[in-house]
Amino acid sequence: MITIRLHNVSKTYGSGKQSVRALTDVSIEIPSGEIFGLIGYSGAGKSTLLRCINLLERPSAGEVWVDDVALQRLGKRDLQQARRKIGMIFQHFHLLHSKTVADNIAFPLKLAKLSKAQRQQRVQELLHLVGLAGYEHKYPAQLSGGQKQRVAIARALANDPTVLLCDEATSALDPQTTDSILDLLLQINRRLGLTIVIVTHEIAVVRKLCDRVAVMANGRVLEQGPVAEVFLAPQHDVTRQLLGIAAPHGTVDTTQEDTVATAAGEPPMSAAARLHVACAGAQANQPVLAEVAAMTNTTYTILRGTVDTLKDTPFARFTVLWNTGSQATLQAVVDALRARGCQVEIQGTTSPDTPIQAEAEVTV
CATH class of the missing domain: 3.30.70.260 (ACT domain)
Structure with missing residues (x-):
């Protein structure tokens, strides 16, 4: 089953001579339960493409399908409902600093109008899942970078999504913490059957985590396929450069x-x-x-x-x-x-x- 389908997706900012083409005719299919990597140098269009999946960036052309639903055809209310099944985590966590860990995780549940008892139960389940049991009353300022990202992951999972989007989720972390977060994402993928799309410029992230990968440059996908095939027999010079191969x-x-x-x-x-x-x-x-x-x-x-x-x-x-x-x-x-x-x-x-x-x- 294909969970995410992007068909000829393009994105242009501005108009006329001031326009900038960020994406050009990108087509990708991501099966259910797969961890898919988007890799490339800065400015390749990776984050823009990721944000098109939940229409935080609305494509200028092309179609975005998630769970067999064409998101661009939805009205505002239906799109909000669809987005609840698409969790997202960011490089710099985006936590509410005036709220406790429990309140940060419960925030999307409150928007979904769950009862207080339901929110509290779900928060405890998620804290155990991400390894932060007992941290519910702490504030973000009291946490390490890795702990903040774990809170962000728990919040992204609050509404039991089918898709998790990760935008440079480990770039702000040290190598040891990065490994622990990647291990957590792999555990979540295997335990929950979640489809994960991860944007990164780090080969080690794709090597450890991903089933398939797309290499991007200048808003285009240069090559894509199973990680072993792309990494062992790269077809494009950009892929070779990322891998350090002459x-x-x-x-x-x-x-x-x-x-x-x-x-x-x-x-x-x-x-x-x-x-x-x-x-x-x-x-x-x-x-x-x-x-x-x-x-x-x-x-x-x-x-x-x-x-x-x-x-x-x-x-x-x-x-x-x-x-x-x-x-x-x-x-x-x-x-x-x-x-x-x-x-x-x-x-x-x-x-x-x-x-x-x-x-x-x-x-x-």
């Missing part, structure tokens, strides 16, 4: 054995190919590089590498300088890596006399 250059065509050759038409005596190798799943924890090197009687040097997880999926990514004596050997190395389920890009070749420098320590 774009291919001097690429060798491995379908032609005579591509690398001297002026006399002979393959060089020795050559090193710079390969970007990525794999996910069980292969990420296997000695794939060593196996292929032994099979092809070659050697390699890891210039840069990461071994980690994408949510629950192990993944590994390496930039390797692979010493091959000919194009045919290079082809054999690439074929063997791909046969083991690895994504492989050839990012160039170098002469045997070129000094080798590691780009960074391998992260494990």
